Amino acid sequence: MDLDNRSVQILQTIASTVKVSSKEIMEKYDLTRNQLDYTLKKVNDYLQENNYRKIIRSRNGSFVVDTKVVDSFSGIGNNESQLKADEYSFLDEDYRLLVILLLIFSENYLSLYHFSENLEVSKNTIVSDIKKLKGKLKKHKLTIDYSRKGGYYFRGDEETIRGLILVVIDQVMESIYNHLIFEKYLAIQPEEIEVQRELLRLIETELQVQYTDNRIQTAPYFLVLLNRRVKNNNCIEKRFGLLAKEIMDTNEYGAIVKVLAGQKMLPKSYTEHLYLCLYILSLKITDLSNIFSLNKEALRVHIEMFITMLEKNTIIQLNDKEQLVENLTLHLIPAYYRIRYGLTSDYTLTDIIKNQLDPLFFIVKSSIAPLEVFFEERIPNDEIYLITMFIGAYMQKEKPINLDNTIVKAAVVCPNGIISSKLLENTLDNWFPMIHFVSSYSIRDFYEKEDMLDAQLIFSTNPLTTDLPVIVVGNDLSAMNKTLIVNEVIQLIYKIDSYKLQPDHVLSIIKKYLPMNTEIEGKIRKELMISYNSIFQIQDQEILTNETKLNLSDLITKDSIIILENNLSWSEVLQIATQNLIDREIVDHRYLKHLEEQFPEVTPNILLGNQIVIPHTIPENGARELGMCLAKVTQGFISQGQTYHYVVVISATDKKMHIQPMMQLLKIASDPEVIQRLDSAKDKESLLAIIQEFKRM
Incomplete structure (x- = not known):
């Protein structure tokens, strides 16, 4: 026996879709319960006749399908499917619309007569079909237009058109009409598909990846139709900008270009070959409908x-x-x-x-x-x-550049893409406030613009052939390399050898004649460093290099821990904990006033890990020094219906010094086991011992 179109589609849907329900089938195909039952009976009769197990409908409305039925009748990318339409089959309306879309996508000239003859329907039907398509395309901001010279064609963004066609090809591949549509209506020869499939195999080998069977089945058809579109001068106009630089720096891009060039399949247009590479890279992504667009x-x-x-x-x-x-x-x-x-x-x-x-x-x-x-x-x-x-x-970078205080202009040259260039430029810009960085360039851009460049100094990750002075910085901006770079900058700008003025060199001379302990040596070194940096306008990079050695245990000491046993309110806990900071002259009384005004209740923006409340305000509101007070409220306090046991009032005087202590406090707040240990701690010494475990973590 043979199956009608509806029965074929329902068999394919059930075999291809995981956990599809009877309700979903009825809604998709606009069926009543009786119609679905009748169709399932026909499908099961067909399966039994061909030695397959029947499809069973479970109590919850889903279907139980034998794996052999899935293997044989799943429409998704299944070349061996036993459900194939022969060349005399007639397309129903849904698939006829898909063919019209694909033909407009891939052919050079299409008239009403062309559609009517090929699809074997009246011109009125085609006119009606195109009208329906226009309605569906509105949401994609596309339309179908007609001219005597060009026939029917898409009007809209080329990138969007291609994204739509990717979706359409997937839909065609899921149907029994896939071979009929591609071979009869679109005249795609099996040899063309095999060439593209072999290309993908070569790319898989080069990239050491394996695309899914679904992608290997559908991608060759899109590549064939894409070639036709490009030959018909329907090219993408988008300039990929920053994305192009980033993609071109990757190993994968180079590997794909190598294969395409070796097969003489690399498009001549720069944007088209970049688009093709992006499409191939995207084959690992499940949803291809908007791979090149970003919201x-x-x-x-x-x-x-x-x-x-x-x-x-x-x-x-x-x-x-x-x-x-x-x-x-x-x-x-x-x-x-x-x-x-x-x-x-x-x-x-x-x-x-x-x-x-x-x-x-x-x-x-x-x-x-x-x-x-x-x-x-x-x-x-x-x-x-x-x-x-x-x-x-x-x-x-808290303050804008003051060009009046800059001495020279400099440029950054880095071949590793826009992100590395900007990061390098930002770092150097922060080190050297006396230098105005005009821009960052790739090596190729630098040589093209060298004669017009308004700069007296170049920082580069690679040696350059130029008359301008070049400081090669490499990719390692560690503290050791920073010292070497600073020396070079000082020699070039101030024309002096700064080595003999460096704090470590001066300190080594002092130590020859004056014995000192480690603490005094550290204080002298710090004073010399401040003086040295001030003279040459060098900035310390504390936020990135973490030169400051502060830990959470440096801020939360025995003097800054309070254990509260009484039943207290949020405002009382806040007052007591902040008073600790006032008594230790870390903040003044204004700090408490501002905290009470800002946080009458505990709010999400002062919660760490939903466990520790961290009230704080800006330094201008009374902060004198960096400090913390940890209050443990044994019985807990309630704010907005939630109970809390820990409050850490924080005073921060800048955006740098407290970063590491905050990291350690965040680790504590995020670890339920540590919170349980804090809960069990009965005294200050026990709490302090737990905090000290996070030193330098």
Whole structure:
């Protein structure tokens, strides 16, 4: 027996879809319960006749399908499916519409007569079909137009058109008409498909990846139709900008170009060959409908959520947040594609730099969840380190550049892409306030613009052939390399040998004649460093290099711990804990007043891990020194229906010194086992012992 179209479609849907229900089948095909029962009976009769097990409907309305039925009748990319339409089959309306879309996509000239003859329906039917298609295309901001010279054609963004066709090809591949549509109506020869399939196999070998069977089945058809579209001069106009630089720096891009060039299949157009490479890279992604488009507004919203969480975890109120959001958006757009495509780049950081970044890195990673929601992927640590460097450089840059105080202009040359260039520029800019950095360039851009460059000094990660003085900085901006770079800068700008003026050199002379203990030596070295940096206008990079050795245990000492046994309110706990800071002259009385005004109740922005309340305010509201007070409320206190046991009132005088202590406090708040140990601690000594375990973590 043979199955009618409806029965074929329902068999394919049940075999291809996991946990599809009777209700979903009835809604999709507009069937009554009786019609579905009748169709299932016909399907099961057909299966039994061909030695397959019947489809069983369970009590909850889902279907139990034998694996052999799935293997044989699943429409998704299944070349061996036993359900195939022969060349005399007639397309129903839904698939006729898909054919019209694919024909417009791939053919050079199409008239009403062409459609009518090929699809064997009247011209009126085609007119009606195209009208329906126009309605469906509105949501994609596309339409179908007609001209005597060009016939029927798409009007709209070429990138969007191609995204739509990717979806259409997937839909065709799921039907019994797939071979009929591709071979009869679109005249795609099996030999053409095999050429593209072989290309993908070569790329798999080169990249050492394995695409899914679904992708291997559908991608060759899109590549064939794409070639036709390009030959018909329907080319993409988009300039990929920053994304192009980021993608071109990856190993995967180079491997794909190598294979395409070797097969003489690399498009001549730069944008087309970049698009083709991006498409091939995207084959690892499940949803291809919008692989080349990014909702920047949604990204900005998630960046704002990330910054809000970061401010809470660092107890820092960042300045000029609008500019920070814009800059982070530019930074994260290429990162989005790297993360989605699983690309490997050359933005590798040494262990030295990672160790220096660790305190801020931990806080950034603890705040990264909103961005991971947007990316729909876990963000790799290397990408978080890059974000950390970006945030750290921004946190340092608290004041605008004063061009009156700059001595020379400089440029940064870095071949590793826009992100590395900007990070290097930001770091150097923060080290050297007497230098105005005009821009950053790739090596090729530098040589093209060298004659017009308004700069007297070049910082480069690679040696350059130029008449301008070049300081080669490499990729390792550790404290040791910073000293060498600073020496070179001072020699070039001030024309003196700064080695003999360096604090360590001066200190070595002093120690020859004056014995001193380690504490005194450290204090003298610090004073010499301040003087040296002041003379030559050198900035310390504390936020990135963590040169300051403060730990949580340096701020929470026996004197700054309070254990409260009584039944107290939130306002009483806040007063008692802040009074501890007032008594120790870390804050003045204004600090308590501002805390009481800002936090009449406990709010989410002063909660760490939903366990520790961290009230704080800006330094201008009465902060004198960096300090903390830990109050443990044994019986707990209630605020807005929630019970809390720990309050740490924090006084911060800048955006740098407290980063590591906050990282350690965040680790404590995020660890339920540590909180349980704090709960069990009966005295200050026990609490302090737990806190000291997090020293230098």
